[in-house]
Amino acid sequence: MPGETPSLELEARTTSLRQVMDFVRKGALEASLPEVCVGELDLLIEEIFVNVCRYAYPDGAPGMVTVKYSVPVPGELKVEVADQGVEFNPLAAEPANTTLDLEHRPIGGLGIFLVKTLAPSLTYRREHGWNRLTFGISGGS
Amino acid sequence: MTIERRHLSAQVVLVVSGRMDAENAPQFEQACNACIAEGLTTLVVDSGELAYVSSMGLRSFISVAKTLQSKGGALRICRLQGLVKQVFEITGLIRSFPVYESLESALSGGKE
Numbered sequence: 001m002p003g004e005t006p007s008l009e010l011e012a013r014t015t016s017l018r019q020v021m022d023f024v025r026k027g028a029l030e031a032s033l034p035e036v037c038v039g040e041l042d043l044l045i046e047e048i049f050v051n052v053c054r055y056a057y058p059d060g061a062p063g064m065v066t067v068k069y070s071v072p073v074p075g076e077l078k079v080e081v082a083d084q085g086v087e088f089n090p091l092a093a094e095p096a097n098t099t100l101d102l103e104h105r106p107i108g109g110l111g112i113f114l115v116k117t118l119a120p121s122l123t124y125r126r127e128h129g130w131n132r133l134t135f136g137i138s139g140g141s
Numbered sequence: 142m143t144i145e146r147r148h149l150s151a152q153v154v155l156v157v158s159g160r161m162d163a164e165n166a167p168q169f170e171q172a173c174n175a176c177i178a179e180g181l182t183t184l185v186v187d188s189g190e191l192a193y194v195s196s197m198g199l200r201s202f203i204s205v206a207k208t209l210q211s212k213g214g215a216l217r218i219c220r221l222q223g224l225v226k227q228v229f230e231i232t233g234l235i236r237s238f239p240v241y242e243s244l245e246s247a248l249s250g251g252k253e
Contacts, residue, residue: 014163039193039224042162046195050163098233102210107203110232111196117231 005070012053012062012083020049020067024079027069031077034139041077041137044119047111048081048090048133056085056131076138083131089124090115090133142191144172150248153181158190161198170201173216177205182214185247189220194228206238215239219247 008023010016024045028038049065057063066082096113116122119135126132142159153176161169176184184205194202206216219241221229229235241247 017163042193043195043224043228046162046197050195050197096232098231100233100237102203102206102237105203105207105237107200107207108196110199114196114228114231 005068007066007068009064009066012049012057012065012085014050014053017046017049020065021045023067024069024077027071027077027079031071032074032139033077033137037137037139040118041079044115044135044137045079045081047115048135051088051090051111052081052083052085052131055088056083058086076136078134078136080132080134082133084129085131087126088131089126091122091124142168144169146172146176149185149244152183152185152248154185154187154244154248156187156190160193161191161201162193162195163197166195166197166201169198170205173201173205174208177208177212182209182212183217183250184209184214185217185219185244187219187244187247188225189222189244191221191225192223194225199228199232199234202234202238215250217241217247217250219244 008020010019021042024041025038028041033041052065053062063083063085068080070078072078090112093112096109121136123134142157142161142165145156147154147156155172157169173184202216209216217239220243221240
């Protein structure tokens with residue numbers, strides 16, 4: 001239904017990844033996204049969610065993550081991932097150096113780079129202690 | 142994700158199928174490390190049936206490749222497809238790894 005924003009709230013644990021993917025895939029179905037977009041959607045949501053799980057709550061028990069989606073127009077899906085952890089703006093993250101040979105490559109650091117490269121629209125805002133990262137994906141993008 | 146170990150032309154090929162994500166990437170790393178523990182220094186990964194890889198999967202690929210390289214060997218990857226190939230291209234890893242179009246060329250280790 002237009003205007004509805006289904007929401008999923010859960011602990012920031014990587015073991016919940018499949019649950020988060022399944023939830024966002026419902027949005028892909030509602031938005032009638034073509035199958036080819038679903039792999040990219042999985043990748044975007046995994047990278048963003050796993051990043052929150054690994055870094056947002058460094059001390060003690062994991063905090064909560066809220067995932068929401070909406071279908072502003074048919075063929076387009078908007079997803080927001082929000083947490084109350086350490087302030088982190090992925091848009092300001094240093095770009096990965098993709099020209100390094102294996103010997104000089106760090107093992108990690110490619111997740112956010114993939115998100116920034118693959119998400120056609122990506123916005124971040126910090127408000128009232130929340131990190132809110134939103135991306136859009138559409139059949140035409 | 143399934144990992145099948147094959148012996149071809151006196152080499153070990155790991156045929157990785159399905160999806161490699163944050164939850165199961167460590168399984169791939171364990172399978173490779175088991176081969177390394179047996180003394181193997183070069184491994185071939187057939188990714189023709191691998192449909193998905195995230196950055197946690199890439200971490201495993203890079204980590205295993207660094208270990209093999211430090212032993213004078215290599216992690217050869219062949220038959221990258223679809224989204225997986227796209228991810229290797231975007232991250233530049235397609236140029237960092239020895240990547241081959243076919244299993245045969247990966248086994249012979251010739252230049253692509």
